[in-house]
Amino acid sequence: MNDHDTPDSLLKLDLQVCFALYSTNLAMTKVYRRLLRELGLTYPQYLVMMVLWEEDGQTVSEIGERLFLDSATLTPLLKRLEGMGLLSRRRAADDERRVRVRLTEQGRELRIRAEAIPEAVACASQCQPEELMALKDQLHALRRKLNG
Amino acid sequence: MNDHDTPDSLLKLDLQVCFALYSTNLAMTKVYRRLLRELGLTYPQYLVMMVLWEEDGQTVSEIGERLFLDSATLTPLLKRLEGMGLLSRRRAADDERRVRVRLTEQGRELRIRAEAIPEAVACASQCQPEELMALKDQLHALRRKLNG
């Protein structure tokens, strides 16, 4: 009996946390897609907007640190949001390497409509809030270990 | 004090399971990227190979049901794996709509080298196996609720 066909081989899909993470993330994204469609946002765009709603005027790098994304991902995404009229991008006067991202009035207003989303997602998950918070904490712990 | 700037607003990034899921998935993918580079596979390609190592000769739809992906994602991915000489794609004789995917000898052999990966990932996660299994089960439960 070798490792290649034992039922408990570690190569089994359903035994891997990683696939659980991957596939649950896909499922979650599908739920968001429906909800975000009426706001005209994708999920990563929604994340950027949340970062800016928390604190406006951050640089591309600061947004990236928050979301674990780099400029190769963020620059085109931010340009799209700028094209939608939700934010502006301008080089910082004191350090022209940096680009400050600021919400427009329209970008700030979108927050009102976005307020309903977290609850709608929680509802779609059919979980108790405590369960979700516990899961969140475990995921943050795992992420810290993987990144560090 | 309104909902827009209360510290406990549900729109806060770090309060959302969804972002925990999203960002932990990114971190996990980064770990895999390093390990899979020497096999010449991406993570989704690795998933497809695992499905076929578990059971060879599945159709595109069957692989898709297992991975929660559709033919729009799988067809180009499978063509790449075919191009690498890891598998073959052929229309089923009894139903020419279906495409059966079969591992080549090279595809089967790759499994030997892949055997080391789950352990390496578990190691990178710096977690106890029991923790990871518990997390996996919670994620599967959440996925089921989100999909159903």
Added chain:
DNA sequence: TGCTATTAAATAGCGCGCGATTTAATATCG
């Protein structure tokens, strides 16, 4: 049989995510 409906896979187009490189501005140091 022949017509329509359904199904499986493929295709087109778009938005991430990232490795690798480039461009431009600032920092550092002789």
Added chain:
DNA sequence: CGATATTAAATCGCGCGCTATTTAATAGCA
């Protein structure tokens, strides 16, 4: 000061992941 190093953002190319559509084969039914 000037040359080099570092940093921030942008750019390029590729592989997903998905919506919408298309193509082709089979099923179902009058």
